[in-house]
Amino acid sequence: MSNIHVKKMTGACGAEVLGVNLASLSNSDMETVRQAYVDHGVIFFRDQKITPDEHIAFARRWGDIVINKYFTPTENPLIAEVRKEKEQKTNIGGGWHTDHSYDADPAMGSILVARQLPEEGGDTLFSSMYAAYDALSPGLKKTLEGMRALHSTARAFGAAGFYQQTDQGGGMKVASEHPEVSHPVVITHPESGRKALYVNAAFTTRFEGWTPMESQPLLDFLYRHAVQPEFTCRFRWEEGSIAFWDNRATWHYAANDYHGHERLMHRITIKGVPLG
Numbered sequence: 001m002s003n004i005h006v007k008k009m010t011g012a013c014g015a016e017v018l019g020v021n022l023a024s025l026s027n028s029d030m031e032t033v034r035q036a037y038v039d040h041g042v043i044f045f046r047d048q049k050i051t052p053d054e055h056i057a058f059a060r061r062w063g064d065i066v067i068n069k070y071f072t073p074t075e076n077p078l079i080a081e082v083r084k085e086k087e088q089k090t091n092i093g094g095g096w097h098t099d100h101s102y103d104a105d106p107a108m109g110s111i112l113v114a115r116q117l118p119e120e121g122g123d124t125l126f127s128s129m130y131a132a133y134d135a136l137s138p139g140l141k142k143t144l145e146g147m148r149a150l151h152s153t154a155r156a157f158g159a160a161g162f163y164q165q166t167d168q169g170g171g172m173k174v175a176s177e178h179p180e181v182s183h184p185v186v187i188t189h190p191e192s193g194r195k196a197l198y199v200n201a202a203f204t205t206r207f208e209g210w211t212p213m214e215s216q217p218l219l220d221f222l223y224r225h226a227v228q229p230e231f232t233c234r235f236r237w238e239e240g241s242i243a244f245w246d247n248r249a250t251w252h253y254a255a256n257d258y259h260g261h262e263r264l265m266h267r268i269t270i271k272g273v274p275l276g
């Protein structure tokens with residue numbers, strides 16, 4: 001008999017999936033988990049004791065794994081490290097973003113497993129891009145729906161990009177080329193069918209057909225708009241916690257409030273589809 005139970009976190013996004021062991025999830029519980037992921041944008045699990053191989057096996061139930069080219073891999077190249085050492089000041093993911101929007105087929109989701117946590121701090125925040133889109137005025141929705149935006153690795157992972165100017169630079173590979181890929185500014189989510197805002201400050205460079213200077217004021221408005229507290233949820237990590245977020249439906253932000261303490265997470269990113 002299944003004990004699975006989905007507990008919603010806030011009005012806009014996030015749910016805890018209780019009563020499951022991800023290392024031995026039945027097919028019917030997997031369907032409940034899949035529906036929770038579609039409905040809530042990000043789902044969380046507690047008290048899991050999964051090995052790296054079980055992390056990979058769970059990820060493969062969702063699709064193919066995409067290797068992140070810039071993060072340090074763990075012993076298994078399919079799993080990336082998200083690490084901040086005691087001495088480091090900069091964390092990875094410490095700004096609102098969605099993963100891999102610089103790919104032509106952007107990652108559908110990322111599964112983050114806590115391996116070493118600070119005693120306090122190091123939460124991850126999420127914001128619903130469905131809620132952000134829904135709250136726009138009819139006029140701005142209409143304008144944005146005809147538009148596309150370009151995304152690239154330059155600002156985050158390029159030689160002159162963010163991480164190379166910080167104490168995370170040494171552990172990251174530099175992106176030597178950063179081709180721009182184009183996605184709609186408003187996507188129709190491939191699984192839920194809902195409309196979501198799909199630009200982000202880490203990887204979006206400009207609107208297609210607009211200059212960076214023309215694009216920036218409207219992008220800045222959207223970035224402020226999209227992180228209103230009402231659109232967000234916040235996850236407090238504990239030993240055994242796992243988060244699985246939908247990169248098309250949410251943004252996330254890793255809080256950097258634990259200087260002097262180590263935090264190590266293992267991340268697997270799952271391949272997505274072209275966005276329309």
Ligand code: SIN
Pocket residue numbers: 082092093094099110112123124252253254255265267
């Ligand atoms: C990330 O941005 O993928 C990392 C999130 C986190 O470490 O909480």
